[in-house]
Amino acid sequence: MGVMAQKIKIESIKSLSGNDIHAPLRRLTAQGLDIIFPPQSLWPNLDGTFKRQINFIDKPLCEACGFPFQYDLGDGALCGNCSIKHPAYDRARAAFIYDDISREPILSLKHSGKTHGLAVFAQQLRRAGRDLITAADILIPVPLHPKRLRARRFNQAALLARSLSRLTNIPYDTAALTRIKSTPTQGGKTASARRRNMQGAFQVVNAHIGIIEKKNLILIDDVMTTGATAQACARALKRAGALRVDVLTLARVVKDMSLDENYVDTIL
Ligand SMILES: [Zn+2]
Structure with a gap:
């Protein structure tokens, strides 16, 4: 399956099918309009960026890491990497x-705190995470190191968790997990x-252990690149007694990086 994972064509997952919330978009696309997602009224400053169709991810995908498959391999199918070693998180x-x-909209949220796209982002998180949300007890945003938080003044993952919480009524906890190591930027690293x-x-704050113990958690972040951050968070949360740790991000890199250790990204 590892080979298959390599052969995934990104074009194949452009489909908008299977989601009611996309019905109007499908209709517009069919009419040949240069449809922009999200609708302009919801995301007024981003028209230029979304002149082309965004690449949504939907099933079929790896049950564990969510890597999109070109063909449906059946319920519970795993990609090559996950069948060799399951990630520290659940899904x-x-x-x-x-x-x-x-x-652009993701970096715009991350670096300038432009929050006008949050409502749409939250709807997209709810769509992509619908299977995770049904059993979730608490949303946990991936924390920034306090030093970086002071410099930036907001954590984009916390903004996303708050928006999703409003939409789903699942509580969110921004203080359960802390970043104890000020890691240099991950960009350009294999x-x-x-x-x-x-x-x-990462470490769970003692006072919050009782809150997350035996709970189903969803870790929230803007982008998953290699999954290293998500796995480190999941390990810390599970060590502290979390029952299940799922991960929900706005976007993910679709590239089998474990098969290409020389892959160097320059995105974050
Ligand atoms: Zn996988």
């Missing part, structure tokens, strides 16, 4: 592919370097 899902189309970089980077 990961993402709303769309991190690419030239989705990069998958294995990212893993080393992230070891022991």
Whole structure:
């Protein structure tokens, strides 16, 4: 299946099918309009970025890491990597592919705190995470190191968790998990370097252990690249007694990086 994972064509997952919330978009696309997602009224400043169709992720995908498959391999099918070694988290899902189309609004949220797209982002998280949300007790945003939080003044993952919480009524806890290691930026690092970089980077705050113990958690972040951050968070939460740790991100990189250790990304 590893080979199959490599052969996935991104074009194949552009389909908008299977989601009621996309019905109007499908209709517009069919009419040949240069449809922009999300609708302009909801995301007024991003028209230029979304002139092309965004690459949504939907089933079929790896039950564990959420890597999209070109063909339906049946319920519970795993990609090559996950069948060799299951990630430290239980399931990961993402709303769309991190690419030239989705990069700008995501970076705009991350670096300038432009929150006008949050409502749409939250709807997309709810769509992509619908299987996770049904059993979830608490949303946990991936924390920034306090130093970085002071510099940036907001955590984009916390903004996403709050918006999704409003939409789903699942409570969110921004203080359960802390980043105890100020890791240098992950951009330009290979998958294995990212893993080393992230070891022991997160810790559950003692006062919150009772809150997350035996609970189903969803870790929220903007982008999943190699999954190193998500895995480090999941390990910390599980060590503290969490029953299940799922991961829900706006976007994910769709590239089998474990098969290509020289892969160097420059995106985050
Ligand atoms: Zn997988």
